[in-house]
Amino acid sequence: MSEGAPALLEMRGIVKSFPGVRALRGVDLTLAGGEVLALLGENGAGKSTLMRILGGAQQPDSGTIRLSGREVDLRTPHDAQRAGVAVIYQEFNLVPALTAAENIFLGRELSRFGFVARREQKRRARELFRRIGAEIHPDALCRDLSIAQQQMVEIAKALAFEARILVMDEPSAALTVHEVERLYAIIRDLKSHGIGIIYISHRLEEIFAVCDRVTVLRDGANAGESPVAEISRGGLIRLMVGRELTDEFPKRDTVRGEVRFEVRGLSRGRAVRDVSFDVRRGEVLAITGLIGAGRTEAMRAIFGADIPDAGKVSLDGRALSVGSPRDAIRAGIGFLTEDRKGQGLVLAHSVCQNFGLPNLGWLSRFGFVRRGVERDAFAQKIDSLRIKVPNQETVAGNLSGGNQQKVVLAKWLARQCDVLIFDEPTRGVDVGAKYEIYQLINELAGQGKAIVIVSSELPEVLGMADRIVVMHEGRITGEIDDPSHATQEQIMELAVA
Amino acid sequence: MNTFLRRFLFEYGMVVILVLLCAFFSVVTWSEQPATSDAAARQLGREIVARFGKDARVLLAVQDQAKETAFLRALERQLVSLGVHPVESISGEPKDARRVLQRQVAAGGKLDVVAGSDAAMSWLVFGEMGKDFPSLGSPHLVAARRYMWPNFLKSDNLRNIASQIAVIAIIAIGMTMVIIVGGIDLSVGSLVAVSAVLAALLIRDLAGGVTATPLAMIGCCTAAILTCALVGMFSGSMVTWFGVPPFIATLAIMSVGNGLAFKISKGESVGNLPDSFVWLGSGANFLGIPNSVVLMLFLYSAGHILMSRMKIGRYLYAVGGNREAARLSGVPVMPVLIFAYTVSGLLAGLGGVILASELKAGGPTYGQTYELQVISAVVIGGTSLSGGEGKMFRTLIGAFIMGVIKNGMNLTNVEANTQKIVLGLVILAAVLLDQLKHRGWGRRVPSES
Numbered sequence: 001m002s003e004g005a006p007a008l009l010e011m012r013g014i015v016k017s018f019p020g021v022r023a024l025r026g027v028d029l030t031l032a033g034g035e036v037l038a039l040l041g042e043n044g045a046g047k048s049t050l051m052r053i054l055g056g057a058q059q060p061d062s063g064t065i066r067l068s069g070r071e072v073d074l075r076t077p078h079d080a081q082r083a084g085v086a087v088i089y090q091e092f093n094l095v096p097a098l099t100a101a102e103n104i105f106l107g108r109e110l111s112r113f114g115f116v117a118r119r120e121q122k123r124r125a126r127e128l129f130r131r132i133g134a135e136i137h138p139d140a141l142c143r144d145l146s147i148a149q150q151q152m153v154e155i156a157k158a159l160a161f162e163a164r165i166l167v168m169d170e171p172s173a174a175l176t177v178h179e180v181e182r183l184y185a186i187i188r189d190l191k192s193h194g195i196g197i198i199y200i201s202h203r204l205e206e207i208f209a210v211c212d213r214v215t216v217l218r219d220g221a222n223a224g225e226s227p228v229a230e231i232s233r234g235g236l237i238r239l240m241v242g243r244e245l246t247d248e249f250p251k252r253d254t255v256r257g258e259v260r261f262e263v264r265g266l267s268r269g270r271a272v273r274d275v276s277f278d279v280r281r282g283e284v285l286a287i288t289g290l291i292g293a294g295r296t297e298a299m300r301a302i303f304g305a306d307i308p309d310a311g312k313v314s315l316d317g318r319a320l321s322v323g324s325p326r327d328a329i330r331a332g333i334g335f336l337t338e339d340r341k342g343q344g345l346v347l348a349h350s351v352c353q354n355f356g357l358p359n360l361g362w363l364s365r366f367g368f369v370r371r372g373v374e375r376d377a378f379a380q381k382i383d384s385l386r387i388k389v390p391n392q393e394t395v396a397g398n399l400s401g402g403n404q405q406k407v408v409l410a411k412w413l414a415r416q417c418d419v420l421i422f423d424e425p426t427r428g429v430d431v432g433a434k435y436e437i438y439q440l441i442n443e444l445a446g447q448g449k450a451i452v453i454v455s456s457e458l459p460e461v462l463g464m465a466d467r468i469v470v471m472h473e474g475r476i477t478g479e480i481d482d483p484s485h486a487t488q489e490q491i492m493e494l495a496v497a
Numbered sequence: 498m499n500t501f502l503r504r505f506l507f508e509y510g511m512v513v514i515l516v517l518l519c520a521f522f523s524v525v526t527w528s529e530q531p532a533t534s535d536a537a538a539r540q541l542g543r544e545i546v547a548r549f550g551k552d553a554r555v556l557l558a559v560q561d562q563a564k565e566t567a568f569l570r571a572l573e574r575q576l577v578s579l580g581v582h583p584v585e586s587i588s589g590e591p592k593d594a595r596r597v598l599q600r601q602v603a604a605g606g607k608l609d610v611v612a613g614s615d616a617a618m619s620w621l622v623f624g625e626m627g628k629d630f631p632s633l634g635s636p637h638l639v640a641a642r643r644y645m646w647p648n649f650l651k652s653d654n655l656r657n658i659a660s661q662i663a664v665i666a667i668i669a670i671g672m673t674m675v676i677i678v679g680g681i682d683l684s685v686g687s688l689v690a691v692s693a694v695l696a697a698l699l700i701r702d703l704a705g706g707v708t709a710t711p712l713a714m715i716g717c718c719t720a721a722i723l724t725c726a727l728v729g730m731f732s733g734s735m736v737t738w739f740g741v742p743p744f745i746a747t748l749a750i751m752s753v754g755n756g757l758a759f760k761i762s763k764g765e766s767v768g769n770l771p772d773s774f775v776w777l778g779s780g781a782n783f784l785g786i787p788n789s790v791v792l793m794l795f796l797y798s799a800g801h802i803l804m805s806r807m808k809i810g811r812y813l814y815a816v817g818g819n820r821e822a823a824r825l826s827g828v829p830v831m832p833v834l835i836f837a838y839t840v841s842g843l844l845a846g847l848g849g850v851i852l853a854s855e856l857k858a859g860g861p862t863y864g865q866t867y868e869l870q871v872i873s874a875v876v877i878g879g880t881s882l883s884g885g886e887g888k889m890f891r892t893l894i895g896a897f898i899m900g901v902i903k904n905g906m907n908l909t910n911v912e913a914n915t916q917k918i919v920l921g922l923v924i925l926a927a928v929l930l931d932q933l934k935h936r937g938w939g940r941r942v943p944s945e946s
Contacts (some may be wrong), residue, residue, distance in 0.1 A: 303825070305825055325824055326827040326828070328827075345822055347818075347819070348886060349815070356811060357827075358826040360808045361808075367808050371806070
């Protein structure tokens with residue numbers, strides 16, 4: 001950055017809160033023209049929120065954004081586009097049924113006398129594709145394009161409205177090695193044209209390959225910043241983790257028994273590749289990794305929510321054939337999903353109805369639900385889990401995150417599952433309720449159940465697990481047998497592989 | 498108490514609207530009614546004796562109608578018990594009265610009183626008695642006293658409303674289930690025709706036509722109903738296994754059903770059915786309530802219990818409320834969906850049989866636009882088209898609201914096209930109400946990122 005001339009982009013003191021969460025607490029970010037800035041951080045560090053604010057998709061509570069020294073107010077994605085900011089999200093913003101050329105000019109069609117100038121659009125699209133070296137026919141429908149080609153269309157789209165700032169969120173996630181090389185070439189070309197690029201990735205080697213400078217976020221604040229040339233891989237990881245371990249985790253005496261739950265060679269497409277692990281009686285196994293590592297996908301395949309391509313699951317030495325969640329539940333597996341609102345609860349229904357859902361089998365006789373038995377069973381769980389609800393008819397959507405999670409927990413506890421899989425059990429849960437949930441998990445392990453926790457929070461993983469499995473890009477990249485002597489750096493090293 | 502009231506209004510606010518509608522139509526149809534009750538007959542008898550004494554020579558006259566004849570018998574009984582023996586009783590038309598009066602003149606008799614129903618007392622022959630038959634003396638005309646009562650609230654009219662909506666309401670039970678699971682069934686109207694035609698054909702050609710035994714008729718109707726259930730199951734399978742959108746799948750079945758009904762009936766109404774076949778549609782064996790209405794109430798009770806007390810009911814709500822959450826909680830989603838469509842088909846079949854029984858024939862045009870009326874009833878009842886919410890009895894109330902509005906407008910001589918406009922606006926208002934309710938609910942939910 002040269003002194004004097006204002007930076008291309010300057011974000012200062014950006015604050016953003018969501019109910020119960022302070023996602024960003026005064027983040028600064030600068031980007032010069034012709035620079036590739038790596039934005040790094042653990043899951044939930046605030047990278048995506050910051051980029052959504054830059055893209056005009058969300059409004060900051062406070063803070064300023066300056067483009068070339070001029071303060072701007074980006075209220076909508078359209079504002080951001082006009083200001084020259086293009087954000088390429090992980091899920092592309094393309095209309096599958098339109099052609100490549102139509103997508104590039106979507107919302108900003110070139111027109112003549114009110115008619116879309118299709119020939120002109122195609123000509124410009126062809127030009128843009130030539131410039132980034134992409135072999136895409138302007139008339140090709142986007143749904144027929146490969147992921148890499150769709151990404152090229154997104155880049156062409158950004159160039160078409162002369163974006164000066166390009167944000168790429170995990171651009172390499174679904175690309176092959178060859179395609180990534182091509183992406184680097186394009187990035188270098190854009191850079192030479194003075195475009196500033198913000199590059200978000202979990203793959204550290206990419207950051208060393210293509211980025212000039214790196215900004216690290218941690219817990220919604222700046223954790224550090226450095227030219228890439230002056231920092232080591234270990235240094236980056238230290239900046240990313242560095243959260244203090246506190247004694248927010250209840251202690252427990254582990255009595256590990258024989259192997260109860262065994263997963264062998266589980267595969268599903270590109271998301272889950274040859275995953276094998278086992279869990280002993282009374283053991284808490286944590287599976288960690290970064291977003292997109294395939295943890296949730298692996299759990300869904302075990303539970304029959306998605307059908308795996310290959311793999312065996314057995315419980316207490318008995319091979320299970322799981323074709324649907326119903327089969328898994330019958331076999332004694334319980335799954336507390338990561339997405340409570342979308343997959344764990346029927347938000348519009350009462351907590352009692354939600355509680356009853358997986359339990360109606362034993363709660364009914366001759367097809368009739370025994371309401372009294374159901375109420376008593378739920379009342380007992382409300383007591384033992386200390387769920388705060390006015391009454392059993394309360395609508396699930398009106399509860400806090402912690403209480404919702406407890407309702408989900410109650411519904412699985414009533415089923416007496418042998419294996420319980422917790423996917424991000426404390427996401428969106430306040431500190432007090434977190435501790436209670438940890439206690440419950442320990443209690444369940446003490447009862448001899450096999451517990452699997454999927455979590456991105458390294459302190460939680462280190463504090464709760466008896467054993468840790470780390471995944472990266474669908475594979476298990478490491479196992480840590482003694483978490484009490486492990487460090488967050490060690491885990492992160494495996495997670496970024 | 499306050500919360501209970503609020504909850505009741507929230508859940509059954511439509512009841513209030515129904516009551517208000519009934520009150521409105523009662524007020525606007527408030528009119529004079531001729532008395533034909535037993536009490537009115539006794540009162541009239543006492544009046545005659547009081548005014549004219551026990552020796553009065555009394556002629557009685559009523560119209561030739563079941564109610565009036567009953568009134569006449571009651572009046573006769575009362576007079577006899579008070580010691581008055583009427584000279585003669587007429588139950589017929591004015592010309593019968595004229596013949597009787599001529600006979601009285603011929604016999605040289607005299608009359609003190611002519612009494613009877615309101616309608617008979619207004620006959621011209623009595624009005625001009627003094628001029629035409631002077632020799633009879635100058636008899637007094639005494640009619641039963643009129644009273645004020647809304648046409649809308651007459652028991653005949655109420656029975657009429659109930660039996661008019663019975664078929665729609667019965668089909669709406671299945672539609673409520675389908676809409677609660679987040680689907681829609683457009684095929685019910687044409688399944689009504691298929692079932693009606695099929696039942697009539699089977700009875701005519703296989704069970705021996707007019708000589709068919711009740712048992713054979715039950716068999717034929719059951720076959721027709723089960724056929725429709727199978728068609729419903731087929732639609733459900735298309736929706737679940739092949740992921741065809743419910744609107745499209747049932748739209749296709751609607752067209753197929755319509756064509757089939759015309760083909761198998763060769764485009765004509767199938768008649769030649771035994772008289773006893775009308776038992777289901779037009780009979781009234783219990784407290785004068787039509788059998789179809791009794792059946793409707795029974796089915797609603799069963800539907801209510803199924804939805805609120807049974808496992809399958811819980812599953813239906815859960816699948817509609819959040820299909821993925823339901824699936825991950827071990828709910829057998831596909832069978833539950835197929836169940837809803839099967840019940841919808843089955844009840845459409847039953848509706849067809851009731852209609853055939855009512856009209857003593859099965860025609861391929863039966864049930865046209867029923868799907869829209871049925872969906873309207875469900876929507877007016879407040880069942881959410883986005884699924885997961887709704888109550889069986891609210892659908893019944895929705896059907897009643899439609900029935901009451903139509904009937905009330907008929908009574909107040911509102912012409913048919915205006916009726917359509919009003920019904921359309923009512924449906925829109927119901928949906929708006931549903932939307933407002935949802936926003937209110939949504940506002941209370943904290944939105945997390």
